[in-house]
Amino acid sequence: xxxxxxxxxxxxxxxxxxxxxxxxxxxxxxxxxxxxxxxxxxxxxxxxxxxxxxxxxxxxxxxxxxxxxxxxxxxxxxxxxxxxxxxxxxxxxxxxxxxxxxxxxxxxxxxx
Amino acid sequence: xxxxxxxxxxxxxxxxxxxxxxxxxxxxxxxxxxxxxxxxxxxxxxxxxxxxxxxxxxxxxxxxxxxxxxxxxxxxxxxxxxxxxxxxxxxxxxxxxxxxxxxxxxxxxxxxxx
Numbered sequence: 001x002x003x004x005x006x007x008x009x010x011x012x013x014x015x016x017x018x019x020x021x022x023x024x025x026x027x028x029x030x031x032x033x034x035x036x037x038x039x040x041x042x043x044x045x046x047x048x049x050x051x052x053x054x055x056x057x058x059x060x061x062x063x064x065x066x067x068x069x070x071x072x073x074x075x076x077x078x079x080x081x082x083x084x085x086x087x088x089x090x091x092x093x094x095x096x097x098x099x100x101x102x103x104x105x106x107x108x109x110x111x112x
Numbered sequence: 113x114x115x116x117x118x119x120x121x122x123x124x125x126x127x128x129x130x131x132x133x134x135x136x137x138x139x140x141x142x143x144x145x146x147x148x149x150x151x152x153x154x155x156x157x158x159x160x161x162x163x164x165x166x167x168x169x170x171x172x173x174x175x176x177x178x179x180x181x182x183x184x185x186x187x188x189x190x191x192x193x194x195x196x197x198x199x200x201x202x203x204x205x206x207x208x209x210x211x212x213x214x215x216x217x218x219x220x221x222x223x224x225x226x
Binding site for chain 2: 049099
């Protein structure tokens with residue numbers, strides 16, 4: 001079946017450090033891939049997405065590249081800020097499907 | 113601005129009570145979803161609906177039911193609340209057009225069953 005595996009947290013970084021959160025997936029066909037972010041006390045919101053192999057999604061300084069050969073969609077940011085502290089969810093959606101499969105989430109703490 | 117609202121942010125109920133969680137979206141979306149969020153488990157789909165009066169079981173429907181009488185409203189019902197249903201409940205909606213279907217989430221209801 002379809003599944004998403006992401007690195008366990010929490011991840012603790014100092015401000016301006018480089019961020020990588022690993023995400024790998026298992027799916028039939030060619031799913032779309034997403035990163036959602038959940039700030040404290042809020043629901044999830046879409047951060048970025050990619051719909052086909054080698055696509056790069058980007059938003060707010062975050063990037064992720066859809067790698068079909070390694071079934072991965074790792075999230076990166078060159079310089080994190082305290083305001084990036086949140087929980088990050090990797091997710092996939094099969095073509096034509098309404099359902100989205102979410103990973104367990106990775107909590108990020110950024111220290112000033 | 114897109115909006116999904118949930119009736120309560122925090123709720124405390126007793127074991128055996130019937131509990132209603134309400135969700136309303138103002139985007140005219142066809143699809144609506146109920147998830148529960150637990151530490152280390154991420155989001156697990158309870159039920160979803162792709163049209164008025166239509167519903168489909170998700171991955172963990174046991175102990176829950178849903179109702180969708182109007183397009184904008186999707187209710188989650190705990191028929192007889194139990195302590196293992198203490199959790200954060202998230203409602204989401206998505207359009208039925210324009211794949212992939214981005215989901216829009218409400219702020220969540222933290223339910224405690226004592």
